[in-house]
Structures are given as structure tokens and as C-alpha cells.
Amino acid sequence: MRIGELAQVSGTTTKTLRFYEEAGLLPAPERTAGGYRDYAPEALARLDFIRRSRTAGLTLAQIREVLDIRDAGVAPCQHVQDLLETRLGDLDRQIADLQALRHTVARLRDDAATVDPANCDATTVCRYL
Amino acid sequence: MRIGELAQVSGTTTKTLRFYEEAGLLPAPERTAGGYRDYAPEALARLDFIRRSRTAGLTLAQIREVLDIRDAGVAPCQHVQDLLETRLGDLDRQIADLQALRHTVARLRDDAATVDPANCDATTVCRYL
DNA sequence: ATGGACCTTCCAGTACAGGGGAAGGTCAAG
DNA sequence: CTTGACCTTCCCCTGTACTGGAAGGTCCAT
Secondary structure, three states, X not given: OOHHXXXXXXXOOHHHHHHHHHOOOOOOOEEOOOOOEEOOOXXXXXXXXXXXXXXXXXXXXXXXHHHHHHHOOOOOHHHHHXXXXXXXXXXXXXXXXXHHHHHHHHHHHHXXXXXXXXXXXXXXXXXXX | OOHHHHHHHHOOOHHHHHHHHHOOOOOOOEEOOOOOEEOOOHHHHHHHHHHHHHHOOOOHHHXXXXXXXXXXXXXXXXXXXXXXXXXXXXXXXXXXXXXXXXXXXXXXXXXHHOOOHHHOOOOOOXXXX
């Protein structure tokens, strides 16, 4: 399978595939006589895994970790569980931070909405922020 | 006031102050005979505004917009209200996205937790993702 | 044999908000 | 007079996940 075809069936781009290879997420494939990359069908499953992992919010570095463990011949299940657990903690923290920020911004907006703009003057920057 | 002192009282760094000047957030200050930046006390209020705006999640580009309006002699109140409103919408969307992702990841983790790792084999990447 | 689609490598840039460090100038104290 | 703290400009680097484009090679049909 050539790179363009793999890009199409995996729903990505040739640029991304070369980038993943460079980044150590995809093994370097065989080459044809003419120097073209020639992917084995397994590459698609690997790309699906990468896509699903990205959807779960894992970084490429984290995905590479999992793939490296698998490539070493070990089932990465425990590592994946740990990663998901960590990711869940990150998400909870991130959501809590954003909600706190939302309260702050909502408060600022409410304050700003109750004031007659005619009372503003340009010499101070802006008292709402 | 020299740059190091302003950095200290504003709780930032000299690098950041030069960067803000370069980015158009801080006006170029006077220079001493020796070529040192010599800030007027007003710079501190401006930096406080920038800090508060950053805390509210505004980007430097958005803050620059507000400051430009003010520097043109117009009270930027309405603009600030609009920005805060937009920012609130962004936050709501971002929080909703993260919560959806949290559900997905929690589901993945729960699935992963109920399975005996001994049943995993290394030939597939990992069926949890 | 030639056109066009596809591929190759390599270099550079995107957005964000600065940080690191070199080479050199300034200023006050000792 | 020299030391040390502070300042100047300059350019490159950080991390994330790609994206764009140039110059050139390959392959297949016409």
C-alpha cells in the first residue's frame, strides 16, 4: 500500500504519515524498487489505534510509550490503564480550572453589563479587568 | 524605574517586559543617558491590567486590541464587554468538550479495569483504545 | 516521449508566550 | 581601577502536532 492510499483509508494525510514515522510512532515501511514507501496492511490498525488514542486526548509522546511497550513484545494493558487514570485526573483538574475561570469571567461580564458606558473614561485602562 | 525593578514589582521578568514591548502591549519607555529603559509609574497599572486579563484567559492579541482602543483615547468598555461575552462562550464550549471527553475516557478506563491483564496479548495493540 | 499524478527529501513556518544565553555597555561601590 | 550587578541587542530555542512548498524522481497511460 502506498502512502497516499494509506493516508486516504486512515483518514489522514501523507504529511502526517511521514511525520509519524519521523516521530517514532510508525515503523519505517518497506520500500519499492523506485523508493516509494510500501506499507503492510497492519499499518492501518496502528493508525486506528493512534487516532483513537488522540481522540482520548493522549499526546503523541504518550501514544509512543504504549506502542514502544507493545513493540517490545509486552502487552501494554497495565500501562494503558495507568495512562487513562492519569488522563482522567488531568481532565478533572482542567475542567475544575476552567469552571473557576468561567465564574470569574461571568462575574466580570455581569459587572461590566450593569454600568453605563458613558461613565467610562479613557484615562484608566478599564476597571472591569 | 528600571526594567528589573518593574519586573519585580509587577511579578514578571525583564524578558517578558521586553517581549511585551516588542508585541505592542507596552509603549516604548524613555531611555536614560546610558540607554537603559526608564519606565513611568503608569507602566505598573498597565501591567496589572495585562495580568488580570491573562488571568481571565484573554490572549495577548485580545489584550492588545483593548489597549489599542484605549490608547486611541476611546473608553474600551463596550469592547471589553464583548470580549468577555465571547470568552464566556468559548469557555462554555471548552468545558462541554472536556466533559464529553471525560466521559469517554472514564468509560475506557472502566472497561480496562474489569479485565484480567493476563488475557492481554501483545500481538494486537490494545483493545481498550 | 510526454503529461500528469504520485512519490521522495529537505527546509521552513504555523500559533502561543515567552526563555536561554552570548557579546558587550553602564553604573555605583570599594 | 576594578569588580559585580544590572542593562543593552541579537538570535535561537522551547513544546505540540503538524502544514507548506521547493526541487526533483517514478510510474502509468496516451
